[in-house]
Amino acid sequence: xxxxxxxxxxxxxxxxxxxxxxxxxxxxxxxxxxxxxxxxxxxxxxxxxxxxxxxxxxxxxxxxxxxxxxxxxxxxxxxxxxxxxxxxxxxxxxxxxxxxxxxxxxxxxxxxxxxxxxxxxxxxxxxxxxxxxxxxxxxxxxxxxxxxxxxxxxxxxxxxxxxxxxxxxxxxxxxxxxxxxxxxxxxxxxxxxxxxxxxxxxxxxxxxxxxxxxxxxxxx
Ligand code: SAM
Numbered sequence: 278x279x280x281x282x283x284x285x286x287x288x289x290x291x292x293x294x295x296x297x298x299x300x301x302x303x304x305x306x307x308x309x310x311x312x313x314x315x316x317x318x319x320x321x322x323x324x325x326x327x328x329x330x331x332x333x334x335x336x337x338x339x340x341x342x343x344x345x346x347x348x349x350x351x352x353x354x355x356x357x358x359x360x361x362x363x364x365x366x367x368x369x370x371x372x373x374x375x376x377x378x379x380x381x382x383x384x385x386x387x388x389x390x391x392x393x394x395x396x397x398x399x400x401x402x403x404x405x406x407x408x409x410x411x412x413x414x415x416x417x418x419x420x421x422x423x424x425x426x427x428x429x430x431x432x433x434x435x436x437x438x439x440x441x442x443x444x445x446x447x448x449x450x451x452x453x454x455x456x457x458x459x460x461x462x463x464x465x466x467x468x469x470x471x472x473x474x475x476x477x478x479x480x481x482x483x484x485x486x487x488x489x490x491x492x493x494x495x496x497x
Contacts, residue, residue: 280312283324287340291326297344301352305374306344311337313395314365333385335481337365338427342478349449349462349475350423352376359418359440361411362427362483366392372425373401380418382411384484412485414440426450429458429480434487441465451480455489 284307292306312323315337319329328336338346346368350358356376363369363383369392372379381404383389389408396404407415411426412434419440426437429451441448446465451458460475482489 278321280310280324284308284311287324287326291341292344295341295345297341297348299348301354301375302344302348302371305347305371306340308374309367309370310399311340311367313399314367314370314392331365331388333388335364335385335388337367338480343368343371345476346425346427346449346460347371347375349460350425350447352423356422357418358423358425359415359421359437360425360427361437363389363392363406364427366396366406368425368427369404369406370396370399370401373404376403376423378403378405380415380421381406382409382415384408384410410485412436412483412487416440420446422446424448424450426483427480428483428488429453429455429478430483430488432487433461433463434483434485436487438463438465438470443468451478455482 288303288307312320315323315329328339331337352375358372358376358379360369360381363381369379369381386408389406393406414436420442422442424437424441433450443465448463450461452461459477462473464471
């Protein structure tokens with residue numbers, strides 16, 4: 278299969294027509310080999326217009342969702358980013374292409390280990406991954422210029438707001454109930470928070486101290 282061609286097709290049919298216009302984001306989506314981040318038997322579907330299962334009950338997000346979340350972060354290249362929910366590591370790679378450093382936290386150890394291996398085999402040296410509850414953030418490394426939450430949450434965890442830079446820091450997160458969320462963009466400047474809502478979406482739950490409390494609770 279010509280995966281490079283599939284990536285170009287994905288950009289032309291799924292991203293540009295839906296309004297993704299940041300050329301740096303489009304180039305990163307053209308470059309990162311998404312098929313290497315999914316289980317081998319579904320590699321031929323890696324560039325389809327959908328989220329796919331990556332095992333452990335988790336998913337790699339739909340390409341458009343990865344692109345819009347990345348575009349909303351307004352990356353110029355010198356940012357320090359915190360990502361919550363490493364999953365397959367695909368979104369991490371996209372961020373690593375576009376920013377200075379990416380710190381990523383994954384709750385499920387097997388996924389974190391798998392993502393570390395793929396990212397190091399692709400020679401990403403600006404990515405740091407740890408296993409743990411991302412709703413607590415990564416205090417020793419804060420403040421962050423950007424924070425991306427890639428799992429659905431009832432609210433933006435307070436520690437993450439505290440660990441965001443006060444100098445036009447941006448958080449992007451799917452916020453809502455278990456079955457539907459909207460992408461929320463929060464901009465922090467001089468102690469004030471400005472909020473914008475963007476596209477509706479459905480993500481697996483963010484489970485942790487400042488997210489959903491345990492697997493069952495998100496059915497409320
Ligand atoms: N961005 C990922 C990718 O490109 O493959 C997809 C992320 S997946 C939709 C959401 C991830 O968030 C899952 O891997 C899940 O285990 C993780 N997660 C859920 N709660 C978490 C928490 N409190 N801290 C860190 N990771 C968490």
